[in-house]
Every structure is written in structure tokens, then in C-alpha cells.
Amino acid sequence: MNEPVIRLDRIAKRYRRVRAVEDVSLSIHRGECVALVGHNGAGKTTLFKLMLGLAAPTAGDISVLGARPQSGDGARKRGAVGFLPENVAFDPGMTGRETLSFYAALRGCGTAGIDGLIRRVGLEDAADRRVRTYSKGMRQRLGLAQALLGAPELLLLDEPTTGLDPIVRATFYDIVAELQGQGVTVLISSHVLSELEARTDRIVILHHGHVAADGPLDFIRREAGIPTLLRIRTRPCRTGEVVSAFDGRVDWERVDERTVLLFCPPMEKMAALRRVAGMGDIVEDIETIPPGLEQLYRHYTGKTVEERA
């Protein structure tokens, strides 16, 4: 397999007595879109700083685009990394277009692509207004345009959608998907878990500086063993037949005279579905509800706390 775009090998970062990141190993390959999720203080920003060469690891090895971020080669590769910091702050007296020109000059990437970027993030109408007049969503879009200057191969987005409304958020993720389609590798940190479900290939759950889970959503769901919910809708007053078929096999709950919930462990799900489907026309509908990211997050972070106790 090709060299990963990001490779962390048993990375630790300590600030005096604070263990911000501990024994983190992670590989992210070209074109992947990975979510880094964790509570406040879990170590997400620290990982970004390490990847950007803004901090040195206390232990372990790190490579970004094939170079150690703090090496001379790493500094040269830095031009191919776009970064949107958590609290992006621009000069309020500059217009959006001036801001991008300023950052383009800092990055040494020329201003030719700025109009295209402004269109891409939907700021055409506001590009010549001062940033102080921008809404939070507009500032974040400007932040994204700034991160995209110079057509980066790797995008690091630190909580990019915090405080954005669902429509702006969706636009944001549409742009990210488009970039991913062009082979850009994207790492997004967030604690808005629900929005990441359908948007990323892989989830890395960080808890107290440790990786608590890492994998595609389906994989970490299976690993967690959290039951899938089957919501069975029957003809009136026929829930008893469903209940007696499953009583003692899986947990269940009767919601009303037509609805039963079955809590199926991942391994039991298909067998349960076949059994319900075989019950004939007393069953009018079956809805499968897999555990959401919030539940998984609770599961994994809870487990780590117990392990650490």
C-alpha cells in the first residue's frame, strides 16, 4: 500500500504534567475523509499542532506527506497542507478578498485562484465587504477558502462547523465531499457527532488523549456490539405474537398495541429480520435503526474510562 498521507506511530505529547496525547497510532491514506471526534480536551487540537509542526511530539514518530512536520522537508511540504483552525480570526477591517490575497501572499501561492475559491465557498456577493460585517457562517466559509489556497493535498479542519446552522453545515460538507472526490485527504475534528455519520469514511474516537476506536462506522458499530433497534409495526393487537417469538432471545419493549421494539445484538440482527419477515401479514412494517454515533461515542469513551480506572 502507498505511504499514508498522515502516519502517527505511538505519538505522545505532554505539556509538563498534562498528558495531552498518549500512544496514538494512526494512518490516513490519500483521498480518505476521517473524522476525529472527542470531548473538550481529548487531544484533537494537539494532534493537529503535531501534524502541522507547531509542536514537537514528546515520544513517537510522525510523518505528514512523507516528511516529519518539524523537519526542513516537512516545512516545504507544509505548503500542501490546508488548515482551518478552531477559532479562525481574521482582520475585521479587511474585505474577504483582501484577506485571501493576504493569506495567498503568506503562503506564496499567488492570487490567481482567489475568484474561483470565493465562488466555491459561495461568498461572491460578500467578497468585497469587510469581514466585520460577516456572519459566523460567512467567516467559516472564508476560513475554508483560506485553507484551500494553493490547492492543498491535505486538509486539516479543526471543528469547522461549530456554531453553523444546518444549511451552511451541509454546504460545507458538500465542498469537502467535492474535494475528496478530487483526491484531497481530509481530517475533520468535531464534537457534533451526528453530522459526521454520513460524511466520513472513518471515525477515530479520541478520549483523554488515547484512541478509543478507529474504523469505518460499520466496523466500530459491530465492535461495540450495541444492539440494533428493530421497530416492528403489526396489525392491531398482534404484537403478542412478535413478543412470544422473541421473548427470552432478545430484549424487547411494547410501545403500543401495534408497535414492538426489539433490541438485537449485531450477530442476531439478520436472524431476527428473517424471523419477523416470516410472520406473514401480521407484520406491516419493519424499521431497522442502527446505533447512532452518539451511542457509539458513549460506549467507547465509557469503556476507556473503566479500563483506565
Ligand SMILES: Nc1ncnc2c1ncn2[C@@H]1O[C@H](COP(=O)(O)OP(=O)(O)OP(=O)(O)O)[C@@H](O)[C@H]1O
Ligand atoms: N500549551 C498547552 N499547555 C498545557 N496544556 C495544554 C496545552 N495545550 C493543550 N493542553 C492540554 O492538553 C489537553 C488536550 O487539549 P486539546 O486542545 O488538544 O484538546 P481538544 O480535543 O482540541 O479540545 P477542544 O475540543 O476543547 O478544543 C487538554 O487537557 C489541554 O488542557
